[in-house]
Amino acid sequence: MSSGRSFLKTNFAIDLPYPNPFPSREKGKRMVFIFLPLIPLLFLILSFSISYSTGRTFKDEVGKEVTFPFPPKRIVSLAPNITEILFALGLDKEIVGVSIHCNFPEKARTKVRVGSYIRLDFEKIISLNPDLILATGAGNTRGMVDRLGELGFSTYVIYPKNFGDILKNIVHIGQVVNREKEASVIIEGMKKRSQAVIELAKGIPRPKVFIQIGDAPMVTVGKGSFADDLIRLAGGENIAEKEKEVYPRLGMEEILKRSPEVIVISSMKPNGDYQKIFQEWNRWKTIPAVKNGRVHIMDSDLIDRPSPRIIDGLEELARILHPERFKNNSKLVLQNGLRSLLIIH
Amino acid sequence: MKIVTSKKVLTISILLSLLLILVILVSVTLGSVKVPPLRSIRILFLSLLGLKGAGSETERTIILSLRLPRAILAGLVGAGLSVSGATFQALLRNPLADPYILGVSSGAAVGAVIAILLGLGTFSFGLPLASFLGALVTILVVFYFGREDGKIHPNTLLLAGVITGSFLSALIMFFISVSRREELHTIIFWLMGDFSLSNARAILIIFPYILLGVSLLYLRSRQLNLILSGEENAVRLGVDVEKLKLLSYLLASLITAASVSACGLIGFVGLIIPHSVRLIFGPDHRLLIPSAALLGASFLIASDTLARTLLAPVELPVGVITAALGGPFFIYLLRTRKAIRTL
Amino acid sequence: MIEVNSISFRYHEDWVLRDVSFRVEKGEFVGVIGPNGSGKTTLLKILYRLLAPQHGEILFELVPMKKMDRADIAKRIAVVAQETHLLFPFTVLETVLMGRSPYLGNLMFESEKDVEIARKAMEWTSIFPLSERPMDELSGGERQRVFIARALAQEPEVILLDEPTANLDIHHQIDFLDLILALNRERGLTLVMASHDMNMASEFCDRLILLQKGRIYKTGPPGEVITKENIESVYGCEVWIDQHPISGMPRISLMKKGGIKR
Numbered sequence: 001m002s003s004g005r006s007f008l009k010t011n012f013a014i015d016l017p018y019p020n021p022f023p024s025r026e027k028g029k030r031m032v033f034i035f036l037p038l039i040p041l042l043f044l045i046l047s048f049s050i051s052y053s054t055g056r057t058f059k060d061e062v063g064k065e066v067t068f069p070f071p072p073k074r075i076v077s078l079a080p081n082i083t084e085i086l087f088a089l090g091l092d093k094e095i096v097g098v099s100i101h102c103n104f105p106e107k108a109r110t111k112v113r114v115g116s117y118i119r120l121d122f123e124k125i126i127s128l129n130p131d132l133i134l135a136t137g138a139g140n141t142r143g144m145v146d147r148l149g150e151l152g153f154s155t156y157v158i159y160p161k162n163f164g165d166i167l168k169n170i171v172h173i174g175q176v177v178n179r180e181k182e183a184s185v186i187i188e189g190m191k192k193r194s195q196a197v198i199e200l201a202k203g204i205p206r207p208k209v210f211i212q213i214g215d216a217p218m219v220t221v222g223k224g225s226f227a228d229d230l231i232r233l234a235g236g237e238n239i240a241e242k243e244k245e246v247y248p249r250l251g252m253e254e255i256l257k258r259s260p261e262v263i264v265i266s267s268m269k270p271n272g273d274y275q276k277i278f279q280e281w282n283r284w285k286t287i288p289a290v291k292n293g294r295v296h297i298m299d300s301d302l303i304d305r306p307s308p309r310i311i312d313g314l315e316e317l318a319r320i321l322h323p324e325r326f327k328n329n330s331k332l333v334l335q336n337g338l339r340s341l342l343i344i345h
Numbered sequence: 346m347k348i349v350t351s352k353k354v355l356t357i358s359i360l361l362s363l364l365l366i367l368v369i370l371v372s373v374t375l376g377s378v379k380v381p382p383l384r385s386i387r388i389l390f391l392s393l394l395g396l397k398g399a400g401s402e403t404e405r406t407i408i409l410s411l412r413l414p415r416a417i418l419a420g421l422v423g424a425g426l427s428v429s430g431a432t433f434q435a436l437l438r439n440p441l442a443d444p445y446i447l448g449v450s451s452g453a454a455v456g457a458v459i460a461i462l463l464g465l466g467t468f469s470f471g472l473p474l475a476s477f478l479g480a481l482v483t484i485l486v487v488f489y490f491g492r493e494d495g496k497i498h499p500n501t502l503l504l505a506g507v508i509t510g511s512f513l514s515a516l517i518m519f520f521i522s523v524s525r526r527e528e529l530h531t532i533i534f535w536l537m538g539d540f541s542l543s544n545a546r547a548i549l550i551i552f553p554y555i556l557l558g559v560s561l562l563y564l565r566s567r568q569l570n571l572i573l574s575g576e577e578n579a580v581r582l583g584v585d586v587e588k589l590k591l592l593s594y595l596l597a598s599l600i601t602a603a604s605v606s607a608c609g610l611i612g613f614v615g616l617i618i619p620h621s622v623r624l625i626f627g628p629d630h631r632l633l634i635p636s637a638a639l640l641g642a643s644f645l646i647a648s649d650t651l652a653r654t655l656l657a658p659v660e661l662p663v664g665v666i667t668a669a670l671g672g673p674f675f676i677y678l679l680r681t682r683k684a685i686r687t688l
Numbered sequence: 689m690i691e692v693n694s695i696s697f698r699y700h701e702d703w704v705l706r707d708v709s710f711r712v713e714k715g716e717f718v719g720v721i722g723p724n725g726s727g728k729t730t731l732l733k734i735l736y737r738l739l740a741p742q743h744g745e746i747l748f749e750l751v752p753m754k755k756m757d758r759a760d761i762a763k764r765i766a767v768v769a770q771e772t773h774l775l776f777p778f779t780v781l782e783t784v785l786m787g788r789s790p791y792l793g794n795l796m797f798e799s800e801k802d803v804e805i806a807r808k809a810m811e812w813t814s815i816f817p818l819s820e821r822p823m824d825e826l827s828g829g830e831r832q833r834v835f836i837a838r839a840l841a842q843e844p845e846v847i848l849l850d851e852p853t854a855n856l857d858i859h860h861q862i863d864f865l866d867l868i869l870a871l872n873r874e875r876g877l878t879l880v881m882a883s884h885d886m887n888m889a890s891e892f893c894d895r896l897i898l899l900q901k902g903r904i905y906k907t908g909p910p911g912e913v914i915t916k917e918n919i920e921s922v923y924g925c926e927v928w929i930d931q932h933p934i935s936g937m938p939r940i941s942l943m944k945k946g947g948i949k950r
Binding site for chain 2 (some may be wrong): 714736738758759761762763767769771772774776777778780781782783785786787789790792794795796797800803819820842910
C-alpha cells in the first residue's frame with residue numbers, strides 16, 4: 001500500500017522522547033506550524049494514491065507480512081546464499097547492497113557492503129534506500145530484522161533448514177522479485193541433477209563419511225545441516241547423523257571408533273595451504289579414510305551454503321564418495337565453480 | 346578554605362555538562378555515511394523544536410533515528426556504570442571494585458543467553474527483559490548470602506558476589522558450548538557490548554532506572570564519604586550504616602542491571618572513570634558522583650562513536666575501545682596525579 | 689551523667705561483660721583499665737551504642753540509650769579510636785568537617801557555621817596550619833589530633849577514647865594527654881578512656897575502673913585501685929608499686945621474675 005519506506009514511520013518528532021520546549025506563541029509561528037505539516041500531508045496523500053497499485057504484500061517464510069513496491073527495483077541482500085540466488089535469477093543492477101560475506105559470483109564483490117550476519121551498518125542501508133531487504137533466519141538476527149522494521153524497511157525473511165527448503169527459497173525469492181519463470185528453470189535444473197545423482201548412487205554400498213567443518217574444536221555436521229542432507233542424497237552415511245546438535249563436536253576418540261571411510265574437509269580457503277591439515281590426519285592411520293587416501297577438501301560454500309550451487313556440492317560429494325561410478329561421466333566432472341582436491345596416498 | 350560546596354559542585358557539573366553536549370554533537374556528525382557536520386547539527390536542533398527543515402529524509406533518519414538514540418543510550422549507560430562503580434568501591438572499601446564485581450552482570454548475561462537460546466532474541470523486548478530478570482534474581486541471591494545476623498558484611502558480600510559471578514560465568518560457558526553457530530555469534534556479540542540496536546524505546550526503559558539510581562545515590566553522597574573511613578566510624582558520626590549499605594547496594598545493582606540489559610557487558614568504564622575523577626577532583630562523593638556520571642557519559646559516547654567509525658562498515662565492539670582508551674589514559678593520570686588535584 | 693546498670697554482653701557464646709554497673713559524673717575523667725580481653729574496648733563500644741547489651745541498660749542523663757537515635761548519640765558522645773588505613777585520603781579540613789555530620793541530617797553541604805566550628809576545633813588542637821594536607825601525609829601524632837578535632841566538631845558532652853596513645857612516641861603521648869586534660873579541665877568535657885597504660889591512666893584520670901574477665905574488680909581513685917594486691921590479683925604477676933616522685937600518683941614498675949638483682 002505504501003512505498004518502500006513508510007512515511008508515517010519517519011516522523012522523527014514522535015520517535016524522540018523530547019517534548020517540544022518552545023511552544024509557539026506568536027501568531028505567525030502558529031500559522032507556519034499549521035500549514036507546514038499540511039504540505040507533506042498533501043504529498044503523502046498523493047503518494048498513496050500513486051503507489052497504491054504498484055505495492056504488494058507477501059507473507060515471508062517466518063510468517064511475517066511484508067509490503068513493498070512491486071517489482072522491487074532496489075534490493076539489499078543480507079546473506080551470501082540470497083545474493084547467489086538473486087544473481088542466478090538474472091538480477092544485477094537491482095542489487096544495491098550485499099553482506100560482507102557475499103563472494104559469489106565475482107560481480108557480488110563489487111557491490112556495496114552493508115554489514116555482516118549480525119552487525120548491520122544501518123546508516124549505509126538507509127542511504128541506499130532499498131525497496132526490499134532479504135534476510136535469512138539461519139544467520140541474520142531477529143533483533144536486526146526488527147530494527148530494520150522500526151526504521152521503516154520491508155524485510156523478507158527466508159529460513160532454509162534442509163536441502164528441500166533451498167528449492168523453496170528460490171521459488172519464494174523468485175516470486176518476490178518478479179522472476180518466477182527464471183526461478184522455475186533453476187529449480188527444474190536442480191531437481192534433474194539431484195535426481196541424476198540419486199540414481200547413480202543407487203544400489204551401491206554407502207560409505208561412512210565424516211565432514212569436518214572446523215578444526216579447533218573439531219566440528220562436524222549433524223542432522224539439520226545441509227551437508228548432512230547432501231551426504232544422504234549422494235549415497236553416503238554421515239557418521240554424525242545421530243547426534244542431537246546441528247553442528248556437533250566429536251572428539252578424536254569417537255571418530256576413531258566410528259572409522260569413517262571418507263573424510264571431507266569443508267574449507268573456507270579453497271586455495272590455501274593444506275599440508276598441515278593432512279599431516280594432522282595422517283597421524284591416525286587406523287582410520288580407513290586415511291589409510292586409503294580418501295581425505296578430500298571441498299569448498300565450504302558448496303556444501304554449507306543454501307544456494308543454487310548446493311547442487312555442484314552434491315555432485316562433487318557424489319564423485320568423492322563413488323569415484324568408480326563417475327569416472328566416465330564427464331558431465332559431472334569439474335563444473336562451473338568447482339574447486340576440489342583429490343589426494344592419493 | 347578548600348572544601349566541596351554546592352557552588353563548586355554546580356560549577357563543575359555545568360562545565361562537564363557542556364563537555365557532554367559537545368561530545369554528543371560531535372558523535373551525531375560522525376558515521377559511516379558522510380553527512381556534512383553543520384547539516385547534522387541543524388537537523389538535530391530543528392527537530393528539538395519539532396520542525397523539519399534541513400537535510401533529506403535519509404539524512405534525518407540517520408541522524409535522528411540512528412546516531413542520536415545511540416549517543417543518548419551510550420551516555421546513560423556510561424553515567425550509570427561510572428556511578429555504580431564508584432558506589433561499589435565505597436561500599437566494599439575496595440578500589441578494585443567495579444559494577445560487575447557482585448555478579449549482577451553475570452546474572453544479566455545468563456538471562457540474555459537463555460533468551461537467545463530460546464529464540465527470544467528480539468532486542469526490543471525479550472532480550473533486555475530476560476537479562477534484567479536474570480540480574481534481579483542474582484541481586485537477591487547475592488544479597489541473601491551476603492548478610493550475617495541481618496547485617497551486610499562487605500567481605501561476605503564480596504565473597505558471595507564473586508562466587509555467584511563465577512558460577513554464573515561457568516553456566517554461560519556451558520550454554521555457549523551447546524549453542525548452535527548462529528546463536529553463538531549473537532551471544533558473543535551481546536557479551537562484548539553492543540549499541541547498534543539502540544532505539545527510543547530502550548532509552549525510555551532504562552532512563553528512569555539510571556536517573557533514579559544516580560539521584561538517590563547522590564543524595565546519600567555525604568554519608569558515602571563517611572562510610573569510606575570505616576563502618577564503625579560512620580556509626581560514631583551518627584550514620585545509619587545498615588540502611589545506607591542496603592540502599593547503596595540495591596541502587597547500584599539496579600543501575601548495573603539496567604545498563605547491562607540495554608547493551609551487554611561493557612567493561613572498564615565502571616572502574617576507570619571513578620578513579621580518574623578522584624584523581625582530578627578528589628574522593629568526596631558529592632563531587633565524585635555527578636562528575637563521574639557526566640564524564641562517564643562523555644567517555645562512553647566517544648568510545649562508541651570511535652567503535653562504529655574507525656573501521657566502518659565493520660563495527661568494533663565498544664568494549665575494545667573503552668579498554669584501549671581507558672587504560673593508557675588512566676596510567677597517564679596516575680603519573681601526573683600530584684599536579685592535578687588542585688581543587 | 690552516664691549510668692550503666694548491670695549490663696552483660698556477649699558476641700557469641702562467651703560473656704565478654706558480666707553484670708557491669710558504674711556511673712560517670714559530669715566533668716569526670718574516667719580511665720578503664722584491665723588486661724587484654726577484659727572487655728575494655730567492648731565496654732566503650734556499648735557506651736556509644738555500636739553494640740547493644742543483652743542484659744541491662746544504660747541511661748544517658750536519665751534517658752535510656754536504646755531510645756536515642758544514632759544522630760542524637762553522636763551529638764552528645766564523640767569517639768576517638770584506632771582508625772583503619774584510609775582508602776582515599778581526604779584533607780584534614782574535610783576530615784574534621786565530618787564531625788559536623790550528626791547536625792547535618794539529610795543536608796548535603798556544610799554551612800558557614802559548620803566550617804567555623806571546625807576551624808575553632810582545629811585551632812584548639814593546633815592543627816589549623818595543616819588544613820589542606822591530605823591525611824595520609826600526616827604523622828601519627830598529627831593524625832590523632834585531627835581525630836580529636838573531629839570529635840570536638842561534634843560539640844559533644846562526652847568523649848570516649850580507646851587506646852588513644854598506642855603507637856605514639858612519648859612526646860606525642862604527652863601532648864595528646866595534656867590536650868585532653870585541658871579539654872576536661874577548661875571545657876568541662878567528660879572523658880572516658882580505655883587504656884592498657886596504667887601509669888598514664890593513673891597520672892591523668894580522676895577515677896579508674898579495673899576490669900577483670902568482664903567484671904569490675906575495683907573502682908575508685910587511682911590510689912585505691914592501683915595497689916599491689918589488686919594488680920597482682922588481676923594480672924597474675926608480681927609488680928612493684930610506688931609513688932610518682934612529682935605527682936604522688938601510684939606508679940607501677942615491672943619486675944623481672946626471679947627478683948630485682950641483675
